[in-house]
Amino acid sequence: MKTSDTTRPRPGAAILLTALRRNKGAMIAGTVLMSLYQAAETAFPIALGLIVEHTMRDRGLGSLGVSIGSLAVIITTVSLSWRFGMRVLQKANTTEAHRWRVRVAACGLQPVARDVDLKSGEILTVATEDADQTADIIEVVPLLISSLVAVVVASVALALADLRLGLLVIVGTVAILSVLAVMSKRIGASTREQQAKVARAGAKVADLIIGLRPLHGFGGNHAAFEAYREVSTDAKRQAITVARVNGAYAGTALALNAVLAAAVSLTAGLLAFEGRITIGELVMAVGLAQFIMEPLRLFAEMPKYVMMARASAERMALVLAARPVMTAGAGHPEPGGSxxxxxxxxxxxxxxxxxxxxxxxxxxxxxxxxxxxxxxxxxxxxxxxxxxxxxxxxxxxxxxxxxxxxxxxxxxxxxxxxxxxxxxxxxxxxxxxxxxxxxxxxxxxxxxxxxxxxxxxxxxxxxxxxxxxxxxxxxxxxxxxxxxxxxxxxxxxxxxxxxxxxxxxxxxxxxxxxxxxxxxxxxxxxxxxxxxxxxxxxxxxxxxxxxxxxxxxxxxxxxxxxxxxx
Incomplete structure (x- = not known):
């Protein structure tokens, strides 16, 4: 039975899955380290709340020393986990981008041309920018998971203080991501169009450079420059459109995150005023409300980068999945023949x-x-x-x-x-x-x-x-x-x-x-x-x-x- 077009995996998705599978070990290590970083970051306001709580009960130097030591451990964990986590992920990202650049270049240099409707300048863009953006998926997934870890840890800590605070973070996070998921689709479509137009501009300038001498010979250089200006202007307009969409996305994410942080802080203040939570828990809640904006921002931005990586992978698939224009044989000619x-x-x-x-x-x-x-x-x-x-x-x-x-x-x-x-x-x-x-x-x-x-x-x-x-x-x-x-x-x-x-x-x-x-x-x-x-x-x-x-x-x-x- 034939597989329908709607169920057949798309080449772009296959490229992203290949990148993820090939870097599974680095991504697991990076995810663990970045999750540790986010957990330690989340632990900082929790520790401050506990320190305030215990200090109010026990004002001894021993408690102060334990508090300072705890904060030092948390800060050290934050520093080292971020340093080594990003080192692992960026090394894998750079290596994977290199692999895809080589693959695209190898396709372009194969003795049998491929049936792809792209000029050499466009293939150059695919082999550079699109390869880099596709490899970004290796960093995106661990950052996405580690941000989720931070949100979960914060939600659990707040829920232990008061269930309503934990539910507020969870419901608010789901609502924010639902709104941004819709907006990220627009970013993906706009980015694909921008990448295509930038690639066409690159192909145009490559053609212009190749033909510069003959163009000067018959005075056609001005017309050629105007043609390039038109293509480049079109790419610029699309880049401005993408910038507007990205700006709206980032602004909306920041505003929604601020609203959630304010809601958590005000709710915690109201609960403290009513005596339902302690002062230490209030300090913790306000600190987590401020801290949670950063992982939420990362969590909100990741769908955008996923869409960009998917768009780049689809463009790479135009080259990598294109069929050869001919099927060559496997024989060898007789030496010394005619x-x-x-x-x-x-x-x-x-x-x-x-x-x-x-x-x-x-x-x-x-x-x-x-x-x-x-x-x-x-x-x-x-x-x-x-x-x-x-x-x-x-x-x-x-x-x-x-x-x-x-x-x-x-x-x-x-x-x-x-x-x-x-x-x-x-x-x-x-x-x-x-x-x-x-x-x-x-x-x-x-x-x-x-x-x-x-x-x-x-x-x-x-x-x-x-x-x-x-x-x-x-x-x-x-x-x-x-x-x-x-x-x-x-x-x-x-x-x-x-x-x-x-x-x-x-x-x-x-x-x-x-x-x-x-x-x-x-x-x-x-x-x-x-x-x-x-x-x-x-x-x-x-x-x-x-x-x-x-x-x-x-x-x-x-x-x-x-x-x-x-």
Whole structure:
């Protein structure tokens, strides 16, 4: 029998339960210590009442010494239990937040993308703010229980003095929590909306930073800034709404707590006036009425933090519970095999068929740049096999039957807009720190002048997105990274568009030499790279229309000559 949507556990709740189960030991220890803290805090006004009561009967120094000693024990217990209790809980909170950040980041970095309607900037917010707020549940539950302990201890102590005082605290607490439970739902809904809008603003600014250079190029930066301002303003308005709701919640909680404290104090005063309780019990009741406001405040605030943690957990579930866009196989390609593309139809591709033999250097001259991008997407498995027609085989096996990790270990596709990371030249060329061909890759990509230009050499610092490098330097750094990987099959997409003709000629010669005996496919319009290839495929109108050496095509194909001659 199928489980209905109404009874199936929600992913956000499952995430919170996982966090609670995983930190059960720390939460038990923290709950015991924080309950001890609250009990000791509650014991302080009770002790004062007892001291007053006994002092009035026995005015000796011995009673005074016992009283001072009792207060010292209570104060020490309060101090140490709070210190160690919060240390345990905050350590568990921080560790749990780290675990969820890593989980979300791992999902974003998986070779198979997940079907989630979030931009990278939004996923960044989920991996930081939402992970932290979800982990707060580890502190919320012990604080909630310890606050309840304080209320129970206070109620029992007051009930022993007079049953009506104890009942007043219990009834008042239930009434306050009932009112605040209704208000906390509004906080949860408003917080979810705020988190979504802040995440969208983060995604917008991430897109803006990525496209800043081209935006400046055609004067579109002002329009982009205005678009971001609009999204950010929307997030600001929602933040103000959440602040108003939180303010109303906090104000209502404080007012209701004050009303309860006043009611307890006035009732105790009336009972003392009527002689139903002693002076010592009156001191205790007034002290507890003042003290109980703090645990009641914590007790009242906890539902709000629970709703915030639940909202953040639901957003994390969008990433963690999202299904992969494709189901990869588990096979591995045969080493030293060929690359075969048969009848592929995807985007602008209208049935592309070609093969690259093992160890061959082949170039593709795409007359329409979009076609090269679509082909690169298919070969990089950015497009799932079920989303396009035709077949791609790597090492004699269809990509659909291979694991993504195996495909990418065997076949590396270096995009034309390869990302540059903050770090050094060395960490950009060899991120894993395992490369053995860094020197050869640097020389082949003509990055030697950049390395020689700086005293630190390969350890020269690179800023985020390569902000301190020119366009040509960034492109050569990306090419060096692809060559240093020394993969069995390498696909390069427009690797030299930002370098001068002389450098391009040297790179073409070096790449052909370095990749000799390795399968290489270059999609380019560079005459130097086309000439270095064993053969050239012409991609026009989404199909391969011609195939020959670069020089033969130049001599016999006018369209090719016009497309690639510079």
């Amino acid at each position: 690359l075969e593309v048969e009848g592929v139809r995807h985007g602008t591709l209208q049935g592309v068929t070609f093969s690259v033999a093992a160890g061959e250097f082949v170039a593709i001259a795409a007359y329409q740049p979009r076609a090269a991008a679509d082909l690169a997407s298919v070969l990089a498995v950015n497009a799932a096999p079920h989303t396009y027609g035709g077949v791609v085989r790597v090492g004699g096996r269809e990509i659909a039957d291979l694991s993504i990790e195996a495909v990418r270990e065997h076949l590396l596709v270096n995009p034309y807009d390869g990302e540059i990371f903050a770090g050094t030249l060395r960490t950009n060329i060899d991120p894993a720190g395992t490369g053995r061909t860094i020197t050869e890759a640097v020389e082949a990509s003509m990055l030697t002048d950049v390395v020689a230009l700086h005293r630190e050499g390969l350890d020269h610092v690179v800023r985020d997105r390569g902000a301190n490098l020119s366009g040509g330097q960034r492109q050569r750094l990306s090419l060096a990274r692809a060559l240093a990987a020394d993969s069995e099959m390498l696909v390069l997409h427009d690797p030299t568009t930002a370098v001068d003709a002389v450098t391009e000629q040297l790179i073409a010669r070096n790449v052909a030499k370095l990749r000799r005996g390795r399968t290489t496919l270059v999609m380019t319009s560079s005459p130097a790279l086309l000439d270095a290839a064993d053969r050239v495929l012409v991609l026009d109108g989404g199909v391969v229309t011609a195939e020959d050496t670069h020089r033969n095509l130049l001599a016999g194909d006018d369209a090719y000559c016009r497309a690639v001659a510079r």
